[in-house]
Amino acid sequence: MSTLKSVGQRIQRKDARAKLTGTALYPQDIEMENCVYGATVRSEIPHGYFTLDLTEAEKAPGVIRIFTAADVTGHNVHGVLFKDHEVLCARKVRRVGDPIAFVVAETQAQADDACALVKVSYEALPAVFDPKEAMKEGAPQVHDGKDNLIYHYKCRRGDVTKGFADSAVVIEREYVSPFVDHVFLQPESGLAYMEEDKVIVVASTQYPHFDQIEVAEAIGWELEQVVILNPVVGGAFGGREDISMQIHLALATIALGRPVKTTMAREESFYAHSKRHPVFMRLKVGAAEDGKLLALEAELHGDTGAYASWAINVMRKAGVHITGPYEIENVFVDSYSVYTNNPYAGAMRGFGATQVPVAYEQHMDILAEALGMTPYEIRMKNLFRKGSVTANGQVLTESVPLETCLEILNQAMNGGSEAAGLDAASSGTKAVPGSDSAAVQERSVTEHA
Template identity: 40%
Template sequence: MSEFKIVGKPIPRHDAWSKVTGDLKYADDFSLPGMLFAKVLRSKYPAAKIISIDTEKAEQLDGVQAVLTAKDVPHNETVTKFGQSTEVGKGFEGLYRVLAEKKVRFMGEAVALVAAETEEIAEKALDLIEVKYEPLPGVFDPLEAIKPDAYPVGENNTNIIGEFGCHQGDTEKGFSQADIIIEDTYKVPFVDHVYLEPEAGISWIDDYGILTIRVSTQVIEHFRDVADVLGLPHNKVRYIGTIMGGGFGGKEDITVETYLALLTWKTKKPVRLVYTREESILCHSKRHPFVMKYKVGAKKDGKLVALDAELISDAGAYPYLSPWVTLYATVNAAGPYCIPNVKVKAHCVLTNNTFTSANRGFGAPQPNVAYESIMDELSHKLNIDPLEIRRRNCLTTGKALSTTGQVFKTYIALPEVAEKAWKALGEPAGHKDENRKIGRGLAIGLMSYGRMTFLHDSSRCYVRLESDGSVLIRSGIPDLGGGQISLLCQIVAEELGVPMSQVKIYHSDTALTPLAGTTTATRQTYMSGNATLKAAREIRKRVLNKAA
């Protein structure tokens, strides 16, 4: 095959010029005539009963157009089903509330909404809402939350919302054959996404009565969820995704959209909502803290023979994507190493901490800390070079993932990549200060990405060749800032032999573009890239047949 002319080449992105000139509009840059400004009243307690909410003073404030609480939400409680039972774990249901009703479950949980003529008036209205709370003890340590008699965060008598496990071989026999056994507990904390652009959006009702939301999101398919909250048909809600100023998984869940929709539907006016940096950090999801108990056995030559691990993830106050993240951590618990005898148990537990959900790596980084720490300890105790002990155990083509038994049929370049990375580090340079030392380290990780067949993953794309030779693409792909829309343009330009300047793309609009699924897990290159390629190839085929 001849070398690509456009794909894989360092060409300017479609949005590069508008970004560097400041012309590109992010969600925070949009405004409409007569627009109202929204604010969210949030709980000051992590766990408390709501005795009463008095909004009368706020409603009477001049300039306030709406004050909403849970009683004003048509469908305040929603139940989401997550997947089906598999060999690793069971499917589950998660209960969510748009606004807290009888109790709050984490500090920063939304209690009331305000829409006013100015941002200052909206802020003042929040101060006038009187909420009486009765503080509850709460539970903040997942090791305490998992106990049978723990304070119940949700409606059930247990805080466990997901349990998963993998079992390969005979761990008892494996440990009996080990020359060395290392057992330890590892903990990793919350991690915030800290994207440059906080959560933001604007909503309005168009001339056809369609509730339209322009928002910074990784998932435009949430239009269905917003419609369900309002009790509207799905075709009455439209999402328009903006170019994002970062997301890293934090904009996979609904952020401002439902609040915007409720206030616009109530006032029949455009509404704008932008979180402050403090508000964003307080109330959006975090990477999961994990407690990981690991026991690993190895021979004198460094070969791993057994692993017994227990993982406990802190879901925070609501499930969101926590069970899926815990599932991924379970599957990745042995890392990229061949271990013949493996047993992994994992629990996903509710606490009264801020809720956790998707973050880069989606469950893979946490166990990485545990198994790489153990590999370093084995290296030290067995006096084997850190790279060498990894090389002796790492996965290669034809071998199976230790947790699930999945055989890797495609080429695995891990040994070569590790060797090159180590050489690239070079020898540590000396330092003039004798009190300071410079070290070099190497760690190897394993993660899942791309697509999930058991979620029936799919993507669609529309490509049209115009009469003048220019090309139009329509795709529901949200652009996370990683050049996703330029990727599709490159594929089409390459396949049809047209310059990039002749390719135009409309993206992330549920009314105009075919749905392409989430911009997460590096899946858009695989899914939307292939959907676009198939469409472009069909056009090329038809053109060539016509020419013949």
């Protein structure tokens, strides 16, 4: 019996009313007096050196100043793991969409128009767009003096050769997950202004204190002199973990002494933040006659594009989760993060753990069919329970109600007898969760259609 009074209650969201009635103030809604507007010039080629000619753009109506790499007062870098992004590229671009200049004008339209007048001369370099190609000797180097391969996760458990040899069925397939965007509703928008000796940056972000560090380092100021205001966030899903325009705004307002604002159109937003890592997955799994999984081998190539962002953590998470929630004695996994000249990939809901079930859960069904089992049966045979050990040797000591989840799913989908045999998913047993299968509470399993 729960004696909780607040926890477990269906309290209305604190932010619901303001968001629904339109009174919530997103960065784009905030206007300041004497404000000027910025727009970003972005590279049009995926890899190459460039030079800038600002003559025409500087003469354009309303243009106040054009910021380039030379105007970055601190370290011209940022990045959540490696400092491999440049605030404004100095001489080389590594992807289409790299920021190379920030034009500030009296209106947003004037800034946007002047961007088109910035002349960029490129000296194109060979580019690479496939992570497996990028790992080869002699492939174009995305970051000078740095290997394109930036991370290799290894899991070695038991003996997969023996596991496959003992298997009644071995299935090997390849799966591909593409570039995907978060498409949060609110495209990037922000403003910055001075408050005495402090620079205030207003932007939607998932992690204001980290933005504070990144802005301070790039402008070369003390941390306490940088304030991040994070009013209302219009969706994030991982796409607001990396810096987009925060540093540009801070540099500009410091230099000009006026509030500076920028708002991106959707088309630009697609280039301004990270993407879901495309992952190329080769998966080989062997099972015994009774469906027991005996060995799993996986090779995962993650394309992080031009910048690392969270590439290491994402492909680590992919490598750990590729086993699925199943007990397997023999596991051999290689997971790679690789630079290419594609749009950069980073955090997105599921973070590597979303791509891999496209492989491992289709694989379970393929195995089941080969063994003459149902999708339900093969999963029930192998799933994690309390006390299970993962491929990393981690013991799952509690709160592992997966069997309960599958039983409830099976009951729900296969409630009526007429459904039996109609579909692959619903032909399993109809057992209800036993009293010892996790402490599922009385009120806790409820359907809410």
